Structures are given as C-alpha cells and as structure tokens.
Amino acid sequence: MIKIQVPATTANFGPGFDCLGASLGLYNYIEMGFSDEPIVEVRGEGKEEIPTDETNLVYQAGLKVLELAGVDKHLKIVLENNIPIARGLGSSAACIVGGLKAANRLVGDAFDNIELIRIATQMEGHPDNVVPATFGGFCLSMIHENRIIYKTFPMPFWLQFVVCIPEFELKTEDARKILPKEIKFQDAVFNIGRVAMLVAAMARGDFTDMDIFCQDRLHQPYRSRLIPGMDEILATVRSKGAYAGFLSGSGPSVVCLSLRERSDALGEHMVEIFSKNGIKSSYKVLSPDSTGARFL
Ligand SMILES: Nc1ncnc2c1ncn2[C@@H]1O[C@H](COP(=O)(O)OP(=O)(O)OP(=O)(O)O)[C@@H](O)[C@H]1O
Numbered sequence: 001m002i003k004i005q006v007p008a009t010t011a012n013f014g015p016g017f018d019c020l021g022a023s024l025g026l027y028n029y030i031e032m033g034f035s036d037e038p039i040v041e042v043r044g045e046g047k048e049e050i051p052t053d054e055t056n057l058v059y060q061a062g063l064k065v066l067e068l069a070g071v072d073k074h075l076k077i078v079l080e081n082n083i084p085i086a087r088g089l090g091s092s093a094a095c096i097v098g099g100l101k102a103a104n105r106l107v108g109d110a111f112d113n114i115e116l117i118r119i120a121t122q123m124e125g126h127p128d129n130v131v132p133a134t135f136g137g138f139c140l141s142m143i144h145e146n147r148i149i150y151k152t153f154p155m156p157f158w159l160q161f162v163v164c165i166p167e168f169e170l171k172t173e174d175a176r177k178i179l180p181k182e183i184k185f186q187d188a189v190f191n192i193g194r195v196a197m198l199v200a201a202m203a204r205g206d207f208t209d210m211d212i213f214c215q216d217r218l219h220q221p222y223r224s225r226l227i228p229g230m231d232e233i234l235a236t237v238r239s240k241g242a243y244a245g246f247l248s249g250s251g252p253s254v255v256c257l258s259l260r261e262r263s264d265a266l267g268e269h270m271v272e273i274f275s276k277n278g279i280k281s282s283y284k285v286l287s288p289d290s291t292g293a294r295f296l
C-alpha cells in the first residue's frame with residue numbers, strides 16, 4: 001500500500017469564481033494498493049455517509065487512471081478523512097487528486113501532473129480546487145481548450161485562515177444551480193478589477209484594502225440565501241480584525257484572512273452569528289499549505 005496526504009482547499013477567494021484557490025493545512029490521507037476485490041475503508045469525516053464500494057469518489061479516480069493505463073485490477077483503499085464533506089473545503093477535489101495520484105504511482109507514474117490535473121478538472125468540473133490540492137500555495141487556474149493553465153505562488157507565512165464550518169452540507173452541484181445564466185456587465189467589471197488587485201496583493205504580501213479585493217458579485221450574492229448569516233458575517237469581520245472574509249468554495253463555510261492573535265475572536269464571532277441564525281457551526285484556524293498532495 002502506498003500513502004498520500006492531500007490538503008483541503010478554499011476556492012474562489014471571493015471574486016475569483018472558478019479560477020482562484022488556496023491550499024490549507026488540513027489533510028485527508030489515502031492508502032491505496034492492488035487487491036483481489038474492491039475494498040474501501042473509511043475513517044473520520046463522513047464515515048457514515050461515504051460509499052464503501054467502487055462508487056466511492058477516490059475509487060472512481062483510481063479506476064480512471066488504471067483504465068487509461070490499461071491495467072485491469074481491483075483496488076484496496078483506506079481513507080482517513082479530516083476534511084469535512086460538502087462544506088466548501090474541497091473534499092471532492094482532495095478525493096480526486098489523491099485517488100488519481102495514488103493510482104498513478106501504482107502504475108509506475110504513467111501520467112504527469114499536467115495530465116492528472118486535466119483529468120481531475122474533468123471529474124470536478126472546474127480547476128480552482130484541484131490545482132491547489134495538487135501543488136499547494138495560492139493558485140490561479142483556467143481552462144483553455146483541452147488544457148489547464150495554472151500559476152502558483154506561496155502565501156505569506158504569517159497568514160491564517162479562520163474557517164467557520166456550519167453543520168449542514170451544501171453540495172457544489174446544488175450551489176451552482178442557483179447561479180444566474182447571465183450577469184450584468186457592471187458586475188463583471190466589478191469582479192475583474194478585484195481579481196487583478198487581489199492577485200497582486202497576494203503576490204506582494206500587501207494586504208492593504210484586501211477586504212475590498214475579496215468582494216464578489218458573481219456567486220456570493222446568489223448563494224447567500226442558502227447560507228443564513230453569511231451576509232452578516234462578511235459585513236462584520238473587518239471590524240473584528242480580519243483582513244477580509246469570503247465564502248469558501250461553494251459554501252457553506254465562510255473564511256476570514258487573519259493574524260494568529262485575532263483568529264480565535266474571529267472564529268467565535270462567526271460561530272455566534274451562525275448560531276443567531278439557527279445554524280450550529282464550529283471553527284478551525286488553518287495555516288497555508290505550501291506543498292499540495294504528497295506521498296508519505
Ligand atoms: N472522503 C471522501 N470519500 C468519498 N467521497 C467523498 C469524500 N469526500 C467528499 N466526497 C464526495 O464529494 C461530495 C462533496 O463534494 P462537493 O464538491 O459537493 O463539496 P466540497 O468538495 O466539499 O466543497 P467545494 O467544492 O465547495 O470546496 C460528497 O457528497 C461525496 O460524494
């Protein structure tokens with residue numbers, strides 16, 4: 001059995017819908033080997049709900065690589081999950097990236113990372129989680145024809161992500177259905193300027209006006225009706241000491257960018273607002289991850 005560690009990720013980063021994402025210091029562990037019959041064992045997050053047969057997403061990802069490599073074998077997979085399921089922290093991307101990379105190692109590294117990212121994006125539907133899950137750091141990604149083009153760079157070492165995680169699940173599939181088919185020209189302009197400034201600010205480690213750069217008009221306003229309390233959290237975290245706040249991926253988790261010493265107060269503030277809105281939640285303070293998926 002080989003073992004791989006895969007990080008959680010936060011996609012969109014506010015205005016960067018489907019193109020920005022960052023890798024977080026919270027990990028799933030996947031062990032994989034060949035077997036006489038399909039076996040999937042699950043520990044940790046989601047162990048009551050996650051399938052333990054070939055329909056499991058990690059198994060599906062592994063199988064995809066075996067098929068492409070022409071290997072007709074079964075897999076044994078043992079999952080130790082720490083990334084909460086369907087909360088906007090890239091649980092599906094971690095499964096896909098981990099499953100593809102682990103199976104690729106089993107078939108003698110038949111495919112390079114570029115090809116694996118292409119397959120991962122096909123499975124996930126967009127590249128903004130799978131790229132940081134693979135490489136770590138702050139990542140920009142886009143689809144051009146059949147290629148995934150990406151850039152990655154490190155995040156400031158002092159940066160902390162305070163992630164408030166509601167108890168309820170919100171599947172990305174459902175959170176995408178609520179988005180409009182068309183958007184206003186002014187809203188596109190609003191987001192483009194912010195994405196440009198946000199990328200420059202992250203690259204320089206200059207967080208002045210970061211709260212403005214993390215504003216969004218493409219997805220958060222539509223998703224807020226699925227996440228009671230989100231608007232109030234985003235409107236108040238700056239006054240509580242955060243650099244900025246945004247919806248993590250497709251939600252329902254909300255993230256603040258913060259310094260270590262302000263993180264617990266921010267976490268408690270977010271939990272309190274969710275609670276006022278009838279939603280139980282908990283928070284985690286996570287460091288940036290700089291390595292992405294790696295074999296142990
Ligand atoms: N450890 C796991 N093993 C198998 N399947 C998983 C696992 N974790 C997540 N999944 C699958 O991924 C689905 C959740 O993916 P979804 O894209 O909706 O949310 P997410 O990836 O957690 O959040 P986001 O994409 O917004 O960051 C689950 O419903 C389940 O089908």
Ligand SMILES: N[C@@H](CCO)C(=O)O
Nearest residue numbers: 011017018172249250
């Ligand atoms: N960009 C994706 C991230 C969640 O998978 C979305 O917001 O739907």
